[in-house]
Amino acid sequence: MVNRYLNVIPLDDALALLSREFTCIPSAENIPLETASGRITARPIFGSYSVPEIHLAAMDGIAVRSVETKGASEQSPVTLLMAARVNTGNVIPPGYDAVIMIEDVWETDGNYTIRRSASPWQHVRPAGEDLAESEMVMPSLHCIRPHETGALATYGITRPEVITVRIGLIPTGSELVEAGVRPAPGQVVESNTIMAGAMLESAGARCTRYSFVEDSPDKIRTALKKGCGENDIVIISAGSSAGTKDYTAAVIAELGEVLVHGIATKPGKPTIIGRVDGKPVFGLPGYPLSALTVIRELVLPFLRNYGLPVPEPETIPAHITSAYPKEIGSDEFVLCTLGKIGNRWIISSQSRGSGVQMSAVRANSYLRVPRASEGFNAGDLVDACLMVPEKEAENALLLTGSHDPLLDHLADLSRPSGISIISTHVGSMGGILSLKKDECHAAPTHLLSPDGSYNTAYLHKYLPGIETGLIFVAGRQQGIVSRENLSLEELPGHLFVNRQKGSGTRMLLDFELKKAGIDPTVIPGYEREVTTHIAVALAVKSGEAEAGMCVYSAAKALGLPFVPVVEEHYELAFRGDHTDDPRLKSLFGVIRSEPFAKVLTRLGGYDPTRTGSLRWVD
């Protein structure tokens, strides 16, 4: 096996090399005050005039010379020779040095009488009280906070000068189509530079996204020259591997030099760092999660060298639910879901391919596993890096177990109460085992016992002595999805797509086939496993399989024929000691709500008769 990369180095070394090789001077730009929040001053800002410039009344009343008021009291009121009516904010006339509140003044025929003396400068806003001419308002490299825009307006600063880093983003690839165009087979929506742009701009960079460039060295060369002329940094998206159409490294080498080709991270290995016209040029891997990782772990930290404030992620110690073994040598970055069960934080990795952008949508956290580490054992305490505010992570409700399309709708209907439902599809048995380990808030489950009862026997068996509850979500129809209206009895000889072992649907199918006297080995593809009802229906729709078993709503969503096999009970199991968990209570409220009843009707194949009823198992 050939080493496809010229020069693979650890991430830390790549960051050190960037600091060593490049003098990072930010660009500066003057921007409208209304857009200045979160931006970083390029220079110190000094007051060019005092605020206020002249003494002002701080109260409604009369301006007086305090010496004239001496000795005034209830017993010996003083009628003033010199006094001027002022409202708050009015200029104090020259020679006057105090204001008496209007409530303390008696006026007769234009004369003012007072019964208390005034101290010099009382109720006066002296010139420069807020800011004196020549004083500094804020230093350079200060992050302008929203409320400070008001102060800057007052001090006459309407277009503050702030720093930025101009970053050119060049998408390459002949297969690309613009977002909004449905890609034909083999085409791909260009999304990596959109993502990179949003991530880099949130740190204060100013990104320019260039037109798509075909896989042609000449065209990439032209684009790179232009990008280097117009920016402080250039990022070329895709073409950074060492395949036949990967021209990025060659073009950078031609116009300048390649400093690094390959960084020892997973994902993100096919990354290039080069220099053209003295400017850093990055080659970004094409897989979205690789690109995400390289932007987050390499480019964003590098922007700190320019003075942009890139916060470190907040971390929380959490127990990892499954072992995460790894080989020494690469830093690995794992997208995860995190939630709080009782007082323990629980984290689970989402071990999926780097083309699965949904992993980054579902994730609320990630793990950094250092290159010297051999990974984690199940239960280890690890540092979860947060991708959402901690409060949002606390409001995560972990549902682990059987999949059903209505879980998406439960998640949506729970949002108004602030709950973020995170569903993990490990099948009913997986859910029961997660509940046993107290690693989820509730487990969706539909496990049939030989006596015809659902779920209770399994809770008795796997959580003996632990009080648990079951809330009924819906009765639901399971059946055969196909393109040709196949029934259970017609499955032999047809290419099948199955659910994973331990899922209630797989157990149900095994049970029903046995009842019907059908040997699974005569069903081709029986060993091909996917983890959701929708994935089964989609495999059938795409032609990957001829039939599978799923719930009615999944077949309906994809417009496929469905032959019912059985109606079963889909319930949520939870531990009795979490009954008062406000997240669970909120979910129960949603299950019992009118909007959820409407969802059941709309999706189809659900029986709402017992929806929301609760029973206890002990």
Place this chain on the structure above:
Amino acid sequence: MVNRYLNVIPLDDALALLSREFTCIPSAENIPLETASGRITARPIFGSYSVPEIHLAAMDGIAVRSVETKGASEQSPVTLLMAARVNTGNVIPPGYDAVIMIEDVWETDGNYTIRRSASPWQHVRPAGEDLAESEMVMPSLHCIRPHETGALATYGITRPEVITVRIGLIPTGSELVEAGVRPAPGQVVESNTIMAGAMLESAGARCTRYSFVEDSPDKIRTALKKGCGENDIVIISAGSSAGTKDYTAAVIAELGEVLVHGIATKPGKPTIIGRVDGKPVFGLPGYPLSALTVIRELVLPFLRNYGLPVPEPETIPAHITSAYPKEIGSDEFVLCTLGKIGNRWIISSQSRGSGVQMSAVRANSYLRVPRASEGFNAGDLVDACLMVPEKEAENALLLTGSHDPLLDHLADLSRPSGISIISTHVGSMGGILSLKKDECHAAPTHLLSPDGSYNTAYLHKYLPGIETGLIFVAGRQQGIVSRENLSLEELPGHLFVNRQKGSGTRMLLDFELKKAGIDPTVIPGYEREVTTHIAVALAVKSGEAEAGMCVYSAAKALGLPFVPVVEEHYELAFRGDHTDDPRLKSLFGVIRSEPFAKVLTRLGGYDPTRTGSLRWVD
């Protein structure tokens, strides 16, 4: 004394009333994906097609039928009958179900030979691997994170529908001028709606700032009607008190109803809550810090009712340096400076008027003092609400003591190392006492002893037995600032502005007057105290006083004549046990730097000969 407000209620009651009286339904708008980061989805987003829509190669290699590869090994290679060359991302032709990496393939005359069998679906990205048609991408009320814009692009979502709250901001007041215009005496730059707009937009609201409205009930009425027609919420800035030109409440009452006039907060009392056309209308107080408080404590929390995510401030327990006594009855909000001395967080209130916007620029934290509280004693542990990230607060360097204009420049030059200098001007003696209590990192000081030495005698006396260090900042000229070149001897009979007792400059002046045989009581205004050199010079420039004592650079900055009296030593005192504090070390580096030497020359009146030299006192 008249109660100027109709109906003063506690803040909590005002928030409860808002929740009770108004059904808060956000507006929705479709926005470009590039601007969607941080916005909140108005509706759940479902996949309208699968990604990928068809099976794709996940590697460069050949697509095969896995059954054909059975039995292949080093000993018995298999030459395939059906195989197709594919690159990563290519469509897998129908009938093929696996990909073999090109490194594992031997090609001869267009025929492919393999030495290992392929398992079904290996190196294939199945249709729907990322997202299956009909699956939910994200629920409603989901905060779109920057990296998710990439996923949305991939799924064909180019203009996501997000919620917002349309807020109309109406500035009122005949004295207003637009930012960028230098206000004539009695005029004010309108800044409150700029500040409110930035604060509210940072929470996801969409603000419209209307033209200035004069203090006229008719014009305010017209503006309010228009604002209510075009927005979900209207905020009228200023005119919310009960003075002669405060028409806001009357106009709201005429068009709808006033629900609250006056909330029991300091600052922020003159606040109105009303209803017009069923919509909430706020009357915002005119003083900037009052307006800031009402936006932060009343309007922003209310926006949560519309589904906008308004984070609670993070809090840190900190020791308060001075007593903060208060009467029961109002919630008070106090802008503060916060820093970490050793392992203790130390917080100080900035007790200044609500017109001083610089207080909110200088503050990195604030205190909420509940209405039932009688305040705090010095040293109490209080909850500091952070206005900056915690890390930035940790990098605050507290300098407490004598003022000098060059402190601004030290603050600016320290920014590249991430240090935020917070100077508090309490005079040299105040600084020594703060150092004694270990409540600052360093104390700028210039205290002359009768033996002609500076600072050491005071450190011996007030910090006995504690090792301290002194770093020399600069020699500096003190003298008399005036408009007419007055000397110390000419002060009697001229209106004076003084520095506060305990400041080194005041002690120096007292000493020099005594030496010159001048009785301070023959100098009018000797009791008028300000706290900075610039404030002294400004009082002279504005005509408030005829003369004062300050450093040369302050007189120069304001272009005033200066007659030298003495050159003195301006040093920073610090405790020996903080010598290794990285913030202090960084400051010492700045003091010894070339850019600081240039600042000393530019400002004028400083002798850099001993700048940066260090001595120990024990």
